[in-house]
Amino acid sequence: MGQLIDFRKFSSQNAVRMCVCCRQRFMQSELFRLQINNAGIKLFDGNGRSFYLCEKCINSSKIIISLTKLKNAPKDKNIIKEQIEEIRIKWQKLD
Numbered sequence: 001m002g003q004l005i006d007f008r009k010f011s012s013q014n015a016v017r018m019c020v021c022c023r024q025r026f027m028q029s030e031l032f033r034l035q036i037n038n039a040g041i042k043l044f045d046g047n048g049r050s051f052y053l054c055e056k057c058i059n060s061s062k063i064i065i066s067l068t069k070l071k072n073a074p075k076d077k078n079i080i081k082e083q084i085e086e087i088r089i090k091w092q093k094l095d
């Protein structure tokens with residue numbers, strides 16, 4: 001278990017951020033912080049640009065469509081679906 005990075009360390013206390021899907025504001029610590037690079041969508045690793053998703057959106061099917069609209073996102077919905085699923089699994093392991 002020691003190899004798991006705590007992705008939540010990249011959030012600051014009391015900061016409010018917007019979910020890119022529903023556009024509601026949440027405490028940064030409640031949101032999933034993600035990034036898009038050449039490999040697709042993954043949890044933010046501390047480098048480059050990032051965006052936020054709330055827990056409700058990451059668990060809804062609407063999110064796939066929202067993500068295809070983001071710059072540099074994979075255009076294949078199945079790829080996005082798989083990557084979101086991986087992110088959810090990783091996140092659950094942190095709890």
Ligand SMILES: [Zn+2]
Nearest residue numbers: 019022054057
């Ligand atoms: Zn949301």
